[in-house]
Amino acid sequence: MHTPKAVWCTVSDSYDCCLASMVRHHWSRVAYGASIVLVAVGSIVSAQKDWWEAASFYQIYPRSFQDSNGDGIGDLNGITSRLPYLKSLGVTAFWLSPIYPSPMADFGYDISSFTDIHPSFGTMADFQRLVQEAKNLELRVILDFVPNHSSDEHEWFQKSVNREAGYEDFYVWQDAKPGTNREPPNNWVAAWYGSAWEWNDVRQQFYLHQFHKKQPDLNYRNPGVVQAMKNVLRFWLDQGVDGFRVDAVPWLFETVGFPDEPLSGQSSDPLSQNYLNHIYTLDQPETVDMVYQWRELMDEYKKEHNTTTKVLMTEAWSGLDVVKTYFNDSNNRQGSQMPFNFQLIMRLDQNSKATDFKTVIDSWIDIIPAGHTPNWVLGNHDKRRVASRMGGDHMVDIMAMIELTLPGITVTYQGEEIGMHDVDISWTDTQDPAACQLTEDTYQEGTRDPARTPFQWDATANAGFTNASVKPWLPLATDYATVNVKVQQETTQNSHLKVFTELMNLRSTKTLIWGTYRSLVLGTNVFALVRAFPNDKRKYVVLTNIGTTIETVDATNLDDTLPTALVYRVVGISSNHVAGETVATKNIQLQPYEAVVLSNSATEAAHSLLVMLCAALMVAFFRTRIF
Numbered sequence: 001m002h003t004p005k006a007v008w009c010t011v012s013d014s015y016d017c018c019l020a021s022m023v024r025h026h027w028s029r030v031a032y033g034a035s036i037v038l039v040a041v042g043s044i045v046s047a048q049k050d051w052w053e054a055a056s057f058y059q060i061y062p063r064s065f066q067d068s069n070g071d072g073i074g075d076l077n078g079i080t081s082r083l084p085y086l087k088s089l090g091v092t093a094f095w096l097s098p099i100y101p102s103p104m105a106d107f108g109y110d111i112s113s114f115t116d117i118h119p120s121f122g123t124m125a126d127f128q129r130l131v132q133e134a135k136n137l138e139l140r141v142i143l144d145f146v147p148n149h150s151s152d153e154h155e156w157f158q159k160s161v162n163r164e165a166g167y168e169d170f171y172v173w174q175d176a177k178p179g180t181n182r183e184p185p186n187n188w189v190a191a192w193y194g195s196a197w198e199w200n201d202v203r204q205q206f207y208l209h210q211f212h213k214k215q216p217d218l219n220y221r222n223p224g225v226v227q228a229m230k231n232v233l234r235f236w237l238d239q240g241v242d243g244f245r246v247d248a249v250p251w252l253f254e255t256v257g258f259p260d261e262p263l264s265g266q267s268s269d270p271l272s273q274n275y276l277n278h279i280y281t282l283d284q285p286e287t288v289d290m291v292y293q294w295r296e297l298m299d300e301y302k303k304e305h306n307t308t309t310k311v312l313m314t315e316a317w318s319g320l321d322v323v324k325t326y327f328n329d330s331n332n333r334q335g336s337q338m339p340f341n342f343q344l345i346m347r348l349d350q351n352s353k354a355t356d357f358k359t360v361i362d363s364w365i366d367i368i369p370a371g372h373t374p375n376w377v378l379g380n381h382d383k384r385r386v387a388s389r390m391g392g393d394h395m396v397d398i399m400a401m402i403e404l405t406l407p408g409i410t411v412t413y414q415g416e417e418i419g420m421h422d423v424d425i426s427w428t429d430t431q432d433p434a435a436c437q438l439t440e441d442t443y444q445e446g447t448r449d450p451a452r453t454p455f456q457w458d459a460t461a462n463a464g465f466t467n468a469s470v471k472p473w474l475p476l477a478t479d480y481a482t483v484n485v486k487v488q489q490e491t492t493q494n495s496h497l498k499v500f501t502e503l504m505n506l507r508s509t510k511t512l513i514w515g516t517y518r519s520l521v522l523g524t525n526v527f528a529l530v531r532a533f534p535n536d537k538r539k540y541v542v543l544t545n546i547g548t549t550i551e552t553v554d555a556t557n558l559d560d561t562l563p564t565a566l567v568y569r570v571v572g573i574s575s576n577h578v579a580g581e582t583v584a585t586k587n588i589q590l591q592p593y594e595a596v597v598l599s600n601s602a603t604e605a606a607h608s609l610l611v612m613l614c615a616a617l618m619v620a621f622f623r624t625r626i627f
Contacts, residue, residue: 294312
């Protein structure tokens with residue numbers, strides 16, 4: 001019984017897809033035995049690709065994921081309890097927004113200790129249990145590393161204020177402008193609003209803060225700071241983490257001499273970030289070199305401890321010409337494995353056309369150096385959710401289908417898999433410090449709260465996020481009773497979660513891991529792509545109608561070797577089709593906002609039914625662990 005299944009999984013992408021899911025979920029250990037697991041994994045993932053190169057990452061915003069102790073704030077034990085859900089999605093790794101001690105002036109990005117856990121999230125023992133349970137489920141843990149600044153309540157800053165030996169220039173200090181009554185040393189403005197300089201009465205100098213005034217900038221021209229932050233990385237590597245998402249990288253260094261920055265012409269408000277052209281405070285050459293130093297440390301750690309690769313994911317909302325320098329330099333010195341690709345967020349919105357999708361995606365692929373892997377990010381805790389940013393629920397499956405079938409690595413922000421949308425937060429309920437610095441009339445322009453609302457697990461009180469008698473830290477969406485994990489898992493109809501899970505299963509096939517890629521705009525509104533595995537005849541055709549009218553397309557324009565009929569493999573909720581149906585390749589009709597994945601395989605219909613059966617069995621198996 002075992003041998004035929006082992007042979008089948010090496011020749012069938014659909015069976016690979018199903019069995020890969022069971023391998024990830026440990027289900028196959030019960031159903032088929034360890035020998036099949038080894039064959040299945042060997043048929044899907046080659047030793048030539050490192051773990052992260054075909055990974056799917058999932059971002060957790062800890063305050064909003066799962067509350068375990070009834071205080072209305074998510075925590076580490078809550079996350080641990082929900083790890084089976086992540087496993088059921090098929091993600092490879094998850095990264096946590098900051099969990100460190102903090103006065104919470106910026107909800108954890110103002111850190112008062114880089115090597116401990118904030119009490120509202122739990123204890124170090126809780127974190128260690130989280131790491132262990134993740135390893136038991138073969139999930140990897142990524143932490144947020146916030147190197148640009150600390151809290152003003154950090155002991156380093158307090159020592160620097162008092163000019164204690166070794167800490168005198170741990171932060172960026174400057175005298176007032178000569179001949180003035182305590183005017184800032186230059187015209188620099190913070191990323192949020194107002195001067196980037198704050199006067200300290202004790203030290204009688206200004207300190208630089210590129211963000212909140214309670215987030216003083218560390219001085220990376222001081223070797224002591226460089227070493228201290230490297231020690232932070234090593235501390236968490238010793239705790240078993242698998243890498244870091246590096247926050248706000250472009251702000252690490254400033255130009256020596258602190259010259260005034262030129263006006264940008266984009267704003268008349270001298271306290272607005274848009275007022276200046278930030279040529280002296282962003283994207284300095286030394287910043288890229290620091291990323292290379294961190295990568296060197298990670299690679300050294302891997303060798304020293306004979307462990308798996310530790311990954312760097314760098315956040316830089318910079319131009320492509322800058323972002324590409326984070327990969328490697330002319331001497332082949334290696335930097336970030338994953339300079340985050342924010343192009344899908346920065347350059348696409350509800351007004352974008354099919355041609356815009358192709359232009360944006362191609363522009364990113366074009367800058368990827370040889371030997372490096374693309375990555376795709378649809379959202380995070382600082383940006384509007386896909387459904388809200390892209391114009392509505394009808395775009396959720398389209399964006400997921402594009403992202404999850406593109407070559408490389410994917411990053412999903414919590415809730416995008418079920419189509420959560422932004423929640424309108426009143427001025428009274430606003431929590432985001434960046435918004436609280438504004439006024440009741442203007443706060444909605446800068447608030448990040450709408451995309452940070454509690455995760456929607458089920459239709460019970462507080463969406464299953466908390467059993468608190470008090471309100472959750474942010475209000476819930478009013479539609480949580482219908483837009484939640486449990487409803488979308490159990491419905492007999494299609495759902496965003498089912499579409500997402502099917503796409504994640506598909507990502508385990510060798511066609512999507514190793515296959516070639518080509519994209520094309522068909523007709524007026526259809527963005528299409530094809531993935532093909534060179535040593536196999538299997539091909540996947542992805543068609544997304546981004547317009548409001550019915551579109552009829554000929555898929556042979558995308559690949560003239562396609563057969564006369566294709567098989568529906570995954571269909572979005574806007575589709576009237578079901579997996580297993582066939583369609584004439586030259587005459588595919590797409591309803592408005594319809595998104596589908598088709599296959600050229602004659603046996604795909606039977607295999608699709610097999611995958612659907614496997615998925616149903618896995619959902620049933622894990623439901624008792626998730627809820």
